Amino acid sequence: MAILVIAEHDNSTLKGATLNAVTAATQMGGDLHVLVAGAGCGAAAEAAAQVAGVSKVLVADAAAYEHQLAENVSKLIAELGKDYSHVVSPATTTGKNVMPRVAALLDVAQVSDITAVESADTFQRPIYAGNAIATVQSLDAIKVITVRGTAFDAAAAEGGSAAVEAVDSVHDAGVSSFVGEEMAVSDRPELTAASVVISGGRGMGNGENFAMLEKVADKLGAAVGASRAAVDAGFVPNDMQVGQTGKIVAPELYIAVGISGAIQHLAGMKDSKIIVAINKDEEAPIFSVADYGLVADLFEAVPELEQKL
Amino acid sequence: MKVLVTVKRVIDYNVKVRVKSDNSDVDLANVKMALNPFCEIAVEEAVRLKEAGTASEVVVVSIGPKACQEQIRTALALGADRGIQIETEEAPESLSVAKLLAKVIDEEKPELIIMGKQAIDSDNNQTGQMLAALLDMPQGTFASEVKVEDGKVSVTREVDGGLQTVALNLPAIVTTDLRLNEPRYASLPNIMKAKRKPLDVKTPADLGVEVKAHTKLLKVTPPAERQAGIKVGSVDELVEKLKNEAKVL
Numbered sequence: 001m002a003i004l005v006i007a008e009h010d011n012s013t014l015k016g017a018t019l020n021a022v023t024a025a026t027q028m029g030g031d032l033h034v035l036v037a038g039a040g041c042g043a044a045a046e047a048a049a050q051v052a053g054v055s056k057v058l059v060a061d062a063a064a065y066e067h068q069l070a071e072n073v074s075k076l077i078a079e080l081g082k083d084y085s086h087v088v089s090p091a092t093t094t095g096k097n098v099m100p101r102v103a104a105l106l107d108v109a110q111v112s113d114i115t116a117v118e119s120a121d122t123f124q125r126p127i128y129a130g131n132a133i134a135t136v137q138s139l140d141a142i143k144v145i146t147v148r149g150t151a152f153d154a155a156a157a158e159g160g161s162a163a164v165e166a167v168d169s170v171h172d173a174g175v176s177s178f179v180g181e182e183m184a185v186s187d188r189p190e191l192t193a194a195s196v197v198i199s200g201g202r203g204m205g206n207g208e209n210f211a212m213l214e215k216v217a218d219k220l221g222a223a224v225g226a227s228r229a230a231v232d233a234g235f236v237p238n239d240m241q242v243g244q245t246g247k248i249v250a251p252e253l254y255i256a257v258g259i260s261g262a263i264q265h266l267a268g269m270k271d272s273k274i275i276v277a278i279n280k281d282e283e284a285p286i287f288s289v290a291d292y293g294l295v296a297d298l299f300e301a302v303p304e305l306e307q308k309l
Numbered sequence: 310m311k312v313l314v315t316v317k318r319v320i321d322y323n324v325k326v327r328v329k330s331d332n333s334d335v336d337l338a339n340v341k342m343a344l345n346p347f348c349e350i351a352v353e354e355a356v357r358l359k360e361a362g363t364a365s366e367v368v369v370v371s372i373g374p375k376a377c378q379e380q381i382r383t384a385l386a387l388g389a390d391r392g393i394q395i396e397t398e399e400a401p402e403s404l405s406v407a408k409l410l411a412k413v414i415d416e417e418k419p420e421l422i423i424m425g426k427q428a429i430d431s432d433n434n435q436t437g438q439m440l441a442a443l444l445d446m447p448q449g450t451f452a453s454e455v456k457v458e459d460g461k462v463s464v465t466r467e468v469d470g471g472l473q474t475v476a477l478n479l480p481a482i483v484t485t486d487l488r489l490n491e492p493r494y495a496s497l498p499n500i501m502k503a504k505r506k507p508l509d510v511k512t513p514a515d516l517g518v519e520v521k522a523h524t525k526l527l528k529v530t531p532p533a534e535r536q537a538g539i540k541v542g543s544v545d546e547l548v549e550k551l552k553n554e555a556k557v558l
Contacts (some may be wrong), residue, residue, distance in 0.1 A: 062361070070441075071447050094468070096451075101438045102442075109436050126532070127432050128320070128326040129429060132530070179474040181474065182474075183468055239467065270535055275535075288535075301544055309558070
């Protein structure tokens with residue numbers, strides 16, 4: 001049996017999260033196929049065919065799949081998925097939206113957001129926002145899996161030469177439609193995809209002071225985040241929140257500024273590779289997870305850091 | 310329009326989770342339990358629709374042992390009209406939960422179903438989508454704005470990198486994200502009033518659903534402990550360490 005990996009793409013380019021999912025799928029064993037479902041998505045399919053380890057690329061090119069509407073794409077994936085041992089997708093918002101529908105249509109469970117593959121049917125996944133790791137065995141004939149990208153290396157984007165095959169099946173449920181989208185036009189990377197994140201907490205004092213963090217972020221190509229305390233205090237909007245009920249991040253470098261380190265926050269960032277904490281309270285719990293702690297007044301330390309980068 | 314909201318009893322989000330010493334699961338004995346934060350947002354949204362005159366009735370459903378009636382009462386105190394508990398021993402898997410809810414929805418025929426996008430215990434983020442598939446309904450997941458107009462619901466969704474808006478035919482399923490609203494606190498009179506609101510109890514057998522296991526939990530372990538690192542004395546030293554020791558700059 002083969003494994004079907006669902007590509008994350010925007011019709012013209014293949015998104016990096018696909019490459020992490022390919023690596024996870026490789027560890028499950030079996031022939032690797034990639035499905036590119038979209039409209040005018042030939043370029044993304046060509047890119048998928050180059051990915052090392054992929055033996056076949058299926059392309060479903062139809063207007064109904066243009067915006068990855070879950071109602072339509074899930075029917076396509078469930079139809080194709082019947083012939084596979086595993087159906088694997090990155091745990092992006094697209095994957096999270098579509099894959100549970102696929103699982104229900106196939107009458108199987110979904111194992112969400114896996115961080116390790118132990119065998120073809122056994123996986124590790126974080127629960128309680130990463131405060132515990134569950135090892136789960138799937139008892140279903142078809143395993144529907146979403147993959148946490150930060151837990152797997154990216155497969156090589158080049159070096160493969162998979163056959164590209166068109167899929168004619170078009171499912172248009174006709175119950176939902178795309179109205180529009182508003183993508184952040186920031187030059188900064190997304191929080192969950194950034195390799196460097198700098199976050200501020202209640203210690204920032206107000207929203208204007210986040211400009212200091214933005215200056216550092218611009219030098220490092222970093223995303224800017226915040227603790228729940230900073231969000232609740234109204235300093236910054238909710239979508240910047242890193243933590244158990246916000247975004248879970250695991251960058252190469254995480255810089256926590258004026259953040260005490262509540263459990264809520266630690267749950268969202270403690271898998272970062274290197275953690276730096278800047279806080280004037282040397283007893284702050286954040287220092288117990290930080291690789292490098294600087295006990296200092298952030299209003300002096302942060303501008304100095306920006307200068308010295 | 311009738312709105313149905315689902316709620317889950319979970320560990321309070323402020324509580325530090327501990328893994329049992331035999332690694333069989335997390336230890337929930339004597340731990341403070343609460344309404345799942347995303348479900349609370351779902352209840353608030355439904356109550357606001359009722360206050361705006363869009364919704365005529367808000368029905369709240371929870372699945373679990375008798376203790377989950379507490380969370381149904383919390384939802385009733387926030388403004389829901391009546392509750393349904395589906396009595397099960399342990400927490401069934403998402404697919405079984407979706408099958409149980411599908412039967413309730415067949416009976417209740419709500420036009421809008423609002424659910425939390427995920428529970429903060431199992432972190433699966435899947436029940437709403439599974440339910441939508443079983444009922445062949447459209448879905449608006451990770452909602453930050455919900456507008457009901459002209460027989461449709463328009464849902465603005467938090468997606469990677471921004472926002473996406475979709476229009477869904479009714480009946481539809483919406484799952485909530487954090488930005489959708491800020492839930493109110495229940496007032497004491499409303500908490501008292503909630504005690505007298507109707508609460509039905511059903512079993513999976515009543516609904517004709519067989520609760521089946523599709524996965525097996527082999528073990529639960531604590532995550533790798535992070536060692537506290539070192540304190541640096543200055544910004545210069547920090548930059549030097551990040552460059553030469555951690556090699557992340």
